Amino acid sequence: MPAHASHDAVADGASTSSTGPAPDTALVLVNLGTPDASTAPAVRRYLAEFLGDRRVVGLPRWLWLPLLHLAVLPSRSAPVAKKYASIWFDGADGGSPLAAYTRRLARAVQEEMPSLRVIDAMRYGTPALSARLRELRDAGVRRALVLPLYPQYSTTTTASVGDVLERERALPTRMVDDYHIDAGWLDAVADSIRAHRAAYGESGHLLFSFHGLPQRLVDAGDPYASQCEAGAEAIAQRLGLARDEWTLTYQSRFGRDKWLEPSTEATLHALAARGVRSVDVVAPGFAVDCIETLEEVAMMLSEKFAEHGGTLRYIPCLNDSRPHARALADIARRALKDWI
Numbered sequence: 001m002p003a004h005a006s007h008d009a010v011a012d013g014a015s016t017s018s019t020g021p022a023p024d025t026a027l028v029l030v031n032l033g034t035p036d037a038s039t040a041p042a043v044r045r046y047l048a049e050f051l052g053d054r055r056v057v058g059l060p061r062w063l064w065l066p067l068l069h070l071a072v073l074p075s076r077s078a079p080v081a082k083k084y085a086s087i088w089f090d091g092a093d094g095g096s097p098l099a100a101y102t103r104r105l106a107r108a109v110q111e112e113m114p115s116l117r118v119i120d121a122m123r124y125g126t127p128a129l130s131a132r133l134r135e136l137r138d139a140g141v142r143r144a145l146v147l148p149l150y151p152q153y154s155t156t157t158t159a160s161v162g163d164v165l166e167r168e169r170a171l172p173t174r175m176v177d178d179y180h181i182d183a184g185w186l187d188a189v190a191d192s193i194r195a196h197r198a199a200y201g202e203s204g205h206l207l208f209s210f211h212g213l214p215q216r217l218v219d220a221g222d223p224y225a226s227q228c229e230a231g232a233e234a235i236a237q238r239l240g241l242a243r244d245e246w247t248l249t250y251q252s253r254f255g256r257d258k259w260l261e262p263s264t265e266a267t268l269h270a271l272a273a274r275g276v277r278s279v280d281v282v283a284p285g286f287a288v289d290c291i292e293t294l295e296e297v298a299m300m301l302s303e304k305f306a307e308h309g310g311t312l313r314y315i316p317c318l319n320d321s322r323p324h325a326r327a328l329a330d331i332a333r334r335a336l337k338d339w340i
């Protein structure tokens with residue numbers, strides 16, 4: 001299935017006429033969102049919005065909201081803030097890595113697509129997607145292609161971006177559902193792995209570590225896991241890897257439910273026990289580096305693997321690289337061509 005745009009949310013009778021020189025079409029790159037500061041109160045505000053979304057935690061509200069506000073947020077905000085502080089970027093173009101890279105990626109895609117207005121937005125926190133859509137409308141933009149920066153579709157992430165489009169209806173929008181086997185994107189990921197291995201040497205094993213999901217959601221039809229599998233296979237094939245040279249794993253488990261397996265951590269443990277001394281880890285479910293890749297994989301899991309005498313080499317996300325910007329621009333161009 002190629003990358004496609006299938007989600008329409010067209011405002012009733014919304015046909016503002018274009019005035020002035022502003023482009024009449026916008027491309028909105030949407031990422032998950034992240035705290036505005038690496039402090040416990042900022043993390044608490046962010047997690048309250050994120051984990052308060054029914055798409056993310058589907059428990060009945062009467063049960064979940066008291067649990068979230070009385071148990072999860074008070075105990076989680078301070079330790080998670082410490083983790084954010086350990087990866088925070090300095091400077092005027094800094095902040096949370098997820099926000100900084102998403103902003104820079106939007107600028108890189110803008111260079112690839114000068115006739116559109118390219119902006120970044122966040123599903124939770126700022127810059128809020130809903131406010132961004134209203135800003136575009138107020139600036140006279142007539143339509144917006146929304147590209148969630150999730151290569152694999154999930155009801156917990158992509159569909160939640162769709163919820164905002166349905167609710168907001170500030171201007172006609174279209175959403176790219178996924179791009180997990182888009183040839184340009186696959187090439188960009190495979191090339192980044194090749195370049196990393198050329199620079200640092202080839203390791204004994206390649207882990208494709210994706211953000212996990214409760215197994216229950218996959219059983220209920222969420223296509224996320226099968227899209228992760230298809231993408232990892234396509235990338236491994238481009239690299240010419242034999243089946244025993246790579247493993248697909250899931251990281252970042254949250255809560256008590258059964259999540260997708262095998263876990264990245266348990267797999268690293270098993271590889272160390274088998275005597276594997278060096279592992280490359282790539283995370284193609286993340287468009288840009290964030291707490292889950294920089295703190296969890298590149299710091300925490302890397303330290304644990306080192307305790308077993310091994311070396312974990314983390315391969316960065318595509319971030320604001322030129323090949324990433326080009327791949328996303330091609331996906332956007334194709335989606336816009338279909339939208340007449």
Ligand SMILES: C=CC1=C(C)c2cc3[nH]c(cc4nc(cc5[nH]c(cc1n2)c(C)c5CCC(=O)O)C(CCC(=O)O)=C4C)c(C)c3C=C
Pocket residue numbers: 032033034035047055056057076080096098150154156157211212213214252254285286289290291292
């Ligand atoms: C890439 C796809 C993602 C899926 C699918 C996903 C599902 C999902 N996540 C949580 C809980 C948390 N995720 C957190 C951070 C986080 N998650 C993603 C992506 C996906 N999540 C990203 C890119 C990030 C990083 C954000 C950043 O600021 O860097 C967090 C916050 C950190 C923490 O408290 O540990 C939580 C919580 C659930 C429950 C879920 C599916 C049900």
Ligand SMILES: [Fe+2]
Pocket residue numbers: 211252
């Ligand atoms: Fe997550």
Ligand SMILES: [Fe+2]
Pocket residue numbers: 252253292296
């Ligand atoms: Fe995590």
